[in-house]
Amino acid sequence: MPIFNFLKNSLSIVDVIAEYVPLKQAGNYWKAPCPFHHEKEASFTVSPDKQIFYCFGCHAKGDLISFISKKENLSQFEAAKYIIDRYKIELPQEIKDNFLNNFGQNLESKNNYFNACNIFSEWIKDQLLQSPDALNYLHQRDIDDDLINYFGIGYFPGGARNINSLLRFAGKNKLMAKDFIDAGILVSGKSVLYSPFEERIIFPINDILSRCCGFGGRIFRSTDERAKYYNSKESSWFLKGKLLFGLDRAKNYITEKKYLFLVEGYTDCVAMTKYGYKNVVATLGTACTVDHLRLLSRYAHTVYVLYDGDSAGQNAILRLTELCWNVDLELKVIKLPSSEDPASFLEKNHNLDLLIDSALSIFEFFIDKNGQNFSESVLSDQMITGRKILNLIAKIDDSLKREILIHRAAKIMGLSISSITGIVFENIAKNIDDSNLPALEENVNIENNKIDGSTSLEEHIFSVIINNIDKTDKFFVPEDLIEYFSDHIQILLKKLQNIILNNNSSADLFNLFLESLDNLDRDWVVGCSLKFDQSKSKEIFDELLLLFSKKNWRQIMQDIKLKMHNAQKDGDEKRAKDLFMLFSRLKDGIQARGLI
Structure with a gap:
């Protein structure tokens, strides 16, 4: 778009980024610790000639617009508007008219979405206070009024009368039914409006700027046969693979502690907070993604993974090993008893701190979990398990970490260290691949x-x-x-x-x-x-x-x-x-x- 090129040609990317991080010149480039993830080394590089940036740690990359978009958590249009206002840039009339037309449409849609979410979050909090059944359910789960207020928990009573109540409340803020339909809060049926959030305890979900951008609903009546959880539909402003419940509230505690806890659900996050662990976040009913890990790496270097002790929770942890290669994070696994989740574990007054002290690196967990009952397994299963473990070790660049894991694998598998080392280095040789290396530039x-x-x-x-x-x-x-x-x-x-x-x-x-x-x-x-x-x-x-x-x-x-x-x-x-x-x-x- 002409506006983006005009802005990039109007400003030096070095001058703009230098307002966020202390850049130091290194030859033809400028370098600094990356502003998008936690690191000590200066792997963030800016090219003034090409007007681009790249981080060799977290692989964040882009141009001036992308940097502002990522740093200020804005869309491309919003980033352009931010730059224009902040640096008082005068636009040629043709570019200005075109930009304002596109930006105005985009901004109106976004504002309506966030306004609808905000109004709904206010309304459901009031409804919870008027609903003894829902409030008693939360109190019975040891979610007291302080926690309810801290997380903004609410309730959506069912029926057309309550939907009309919501719309009357919204009308005072100049919002209509269409705004709630567009936000996925209401659905238009053949002749009536209804909501998938009706008769659910509602957990508002905020983005990193503390803007309410979606909701998670949980059934609480024993007679309710619907799915236990329901999340807002995906949209431009609600992406489950990039959002984490509680991060907006926890980020300051995370920065202070320099580590955080990652749990699987809202109730686990609430329970952890109740017992004093405020540096905790939760995924939104989906598997943890690389984007989640990259987001967390901005605030801490260490993540304690605290998933349910059952097989589903443990398998979810195993899948995390495939995500952590290119993220500057140390993942550690806290092993809960098989019948426990974080909430139930804490409710029984068990000592979580003891488990924290004995947490395993995710690679140790992977080897131990896959190596269970190795000696009792048949040969074919041993071969499959052995390959999984040794392929993982071969991917690890840190030679000391690789050596420690080789010793651990040798002990579990009952093989000599030299034979394990030999197989690992054969795998390293096989993994060396230059297929993704482009040709050298001629000049x-x-x-x-x-x-x-x-x-x-x-x-x-x-x-x-x-x-x-x-x-x-x-x-x-x-x-x-x-x-x-x-x-x-x-x-x-x-x-x-x-x-x-x-x-x-x-x-x-x-x-x-x-x-x-x-x-x-x-x-x-x-x-x-x-x-x-x-x-x-x-x-x-x-x-x-x-x-x-x-x-x-x-x-x-x-x-x-x-x-x-x-x-x-x-x-x-x-x-x-x-x-x-x-x-x-x-x-x-x-x-x-x-x-x-």
Whole structure:
């Protein structure tokens, strides 16, 4: 849309984002800790040239409009309006007319939705106070008046008379039946209005800005045979896969504690709050999603998963292991007795703090749960279970965590640590896949020097080493990468690095190297040393080396895979680990610089 392009061309993305996070320049980019998830490292990168941002931790990405939209929790239209007002931007008349027309329609629809939700939430609170049956039910469940007020819990009495009462109340705020139909609160039948929320205890659901955007209804009469729970229908402003019950109230407690509890339902969330655990949130009757985890990572680094102790709850935890790879969160599992849920556990005055202290990492839980009764299982089941466990361990990048889990798996499965390690590294080799790596861009700017078809990337790398020969501990090409250089430079690199390794730092290494060369090579080295800007930093050298790795990535990946296989076949576990660490280091470096 023209308005978006106009705004992006009118402002510097660096200036805008710098108002939210402390950006520091790093070469051609600006970096900071990510504003969208909890982290200590500066993995959030802004490109002023391309006017985009990207986080290598949580993978948040986009442009100026996207940043404001995410940070202020606004739609694209609202973000544009926010930018216009905040920075007092004058729009050309044509763009202004077009924008106001589209924005006005979008804003009216949104305002009507939120107004309907807000009015309904006020009305149901009043109805609860006038409904002894519903109020007594809550009190019997140990949900007292303080909790009712804290969560805004209400009740929707059934019948046409009560719907008319709602509409009369709404009419005072200039809302009509259509607004409640559009919000999914009322449904238009053949001749009458009705609501799926009738005769239910109602839990208002707020977004992170504390705006009521939907509802969860629960039956409470023993004779009611409808589904126990009913949630608002999905809409642009109510997405169950992105909303968490209680987060708007809990976020300050979460930030203070630096951890939170994740439970499965409203009543568990209410019960946890009653017993003093206010840093708690709940999913909305659906499975936890990656979006949920990314949202939580903005407020804390540790999540205690507290699901029901039955098989359904435990299986839901197992599914979480598939979601947590690209989210900066540590998930820990609190194991409840099989007959308990968080509410029933606390109501019996059990000590939850003891279970918190013994919580398992989600990976430990996965191994323990899948490994139950392993020794008593038949061989085919053992093979299936073993593959599940070892495939999980192979996905873990942290070498210490991987080593600990290998020992745990070996104990559960009754196998030797060396055999488990061998299978894990075979799986690592199989998992190395370059199918999602795009081709290297033909032209890559590094400071003021262009790497393209007329200028050899290999020469550039060599020149940086030779011009920084006194800093050889930093400017070094790994042995397993040298073989991918052209024959001529490969020979020179090996000779140069051999001289560096066999002489002390005070020696005149440059002249020692020149003296070891014939005339042709000497001339080439001298020319190469002068061909490029000599003032290259370690960062630029790493950039060049990673560009070279990226350029040869497919071949490097295939060769490392083969070498790892051969090392494992020969029983050389140290060599296999070293190769994997080299692969991880190169891949992480390439990703960190936005090259893949």
